[in-house]
Amino acid sequence: MRPVVKIEHLTKTFKGKKAVDDVSFSVHQGEVVAILGPNGAGKTTTILMMLGLLNPTAGSAQLFGQDTKTKEVRERIGVMLQEVSLMDGLKVKEILRLFRSYYPNPLPLETLLKITGLGESDLKRRVEKLSGGQKRRVAFALALAGNPDLLFFDEPTVGMDIAARKSFWENIQHLKKQGKTILFSTHYLQEADDIADRIILFQNGVIKADGTPDDMKRQLTKQSVSFLTKDVLPKKFFLQEPFVSDCFVKDGRMVILTDDTDAVLAKIYAEQLEVRDIRVEKGRLEEAFEQLMDQERDGDVV
Ligand SMILES: Nc1ncnc2c1ncn2[C@@H]1O[C@H](COP(=O)(O)OP(=O)(O)OP(=O)(O)O)[C@@H](O)[C@H]1O
Ligand SMILES: [Mg+2]
The missing domain is CATH 3.30.70.100 (Alpha-Beta Plaits)
Incomplete structure (x- = not known):
């Protein structure tokens, strides 16, 4: 089966420093993949290159076997970036309507409200007046607006309260059951272990480990x-x-x-x-992860 995501030798250099260094992997339909790693590991840079929002210094990224910038690909993906930026001045209702109009088969507004927990009263509010957590809900609704086959979430739960976090992951489980392919980045090992079928562990711009949470335990512990x-x-x-x-x-x-x-x-x-x-x-994965990070800090690269 053709992979949904295929990146080969992806590399990004910022001012002579490699933020992402020769990263290759593929993701197949229905997989839920966590990109796990500490601050500055290269998670966001990799995601932006996958999405065609940042040009790689070297290497290539394809989604559904095509260039990531094509219209066909755009219509099949949903994205929630780390820095949520919504169009100020618009009401929630207007921005949802606008995004839904971009796609051939958008989800009904009621479905989006139900999934994201946005209420009727939120629809009338201007996006710049929303709290950080409310903005995330709107960003989640925008990612789902086109009923995409492939979803990207860059640190989706940062700034969410416990209830919002729980409901977010329940939604992800539900989307997984529908056969969606999902990539998310996180610092939280627990999230990766609980939710993902597969963890890709990033550190200093390279992949340190790649496998199921159980594989990872075997590799690392x-x-x-x-x-x-x-x-x-x-x-x-x-x-x-x-x-x-x-x-x-x-x-x-x-x-x-x-x-x-x-x-x-x-x-x-x-x-x-x-x-x-x-x-x-x-061995516990938590310990193994900490061990790996400690070894890195001590300069003893595994
Ligand atoms: N536009 C940029 N210009 C220069 N350096 C950058 C730029 N974007 C990222 N970097 C650098 O690239 C490296 C990887 O950054 P990236 O944002 O991909 O990390 P991350 O894993 O997403 O981290 P975090 O968990 O903090 O979001 C960091 O050293 C960062 O300083
Ligand atoms: Mg990031």
């Missing part, structure tokens, strides 16, 4: 099985197994680092080892 034992076991006993990456004694416990804790347990039972107090530790 160490899982272990540890236990107490009276027998003296040679390290080789475990190290000879392909699924064991290390084996050592810590605080009187034998610790086996592995990417398959079930296989380690199976071996313990199969060999009928006399062990007690078995503990299985699955």
Whole structure:
């Protein structure tokens, strides 16, 4: 199947500094992808290049197999940028009407109001008089106005209160069920883990990791099985197994680092080892993410 988003060797240099450095990935229909990374990682720059709003220094971006600037592509995408800028002077109702008129099959106004939680009374208000959170609701409505197949959200929940955030993600789940393809950027690992099928982790303009939240846990975290034992076991006993990456004694416990804790347990039972107090530790993604960021700060690039 042809990818909905395809970017190849995308690079952007600002004043000699690479903000995005040779980034390539594809996204397929129905995927919900989180672009996760700290401030300045290159998330917004990548999204703007994908949308054709910023010219790449090198590389290319295609949406639906076409140049991102074509009318056919424009009609099939919805976008909510990090900096929400609405047309001052217009009432909410007018701006929604205007945006709906750009698309061949816009969503009915009532549907947009229902999804975004905007009320009838909001429609009469001028956009510049809205609060930050209300502006986000309008921006969300504008992103959905054309009933797009592909949606981009750059840090959508910043500035939303807890209720608005919850309702936003419920809407995203609903859009996913309809088969929409969704890309969103976030600093929040929890959001990425909860919502996305796939996380692309950005750091310093490059992709550090790409996979399902579970893949990411496996890539970034160490899982272990540890236990107490009276027998003296040679390290080789475990190290000879392909699924064991290390084996050592810590605080009187034998610790086996592995990417398959079930296989380690199976071996313990199969060999009928006399062990007690078995503990299985699955690495937490949160820890792994922090670890990765710390390593970067310490200059120890993974
Ligand atoms: N127009 C610009 N001119 C010069 N430098 C820029 C410009 N836009 C972005 N940068 C730089 O490029 C790098 C990546 O910025 P970008 O906005 O893509 O990061 P981000 O991951 O979206 O960060 P945040 O989480 O803060 O939104 C940063 O170092 C930033 O200072
Ligand atoms: Mg950004």
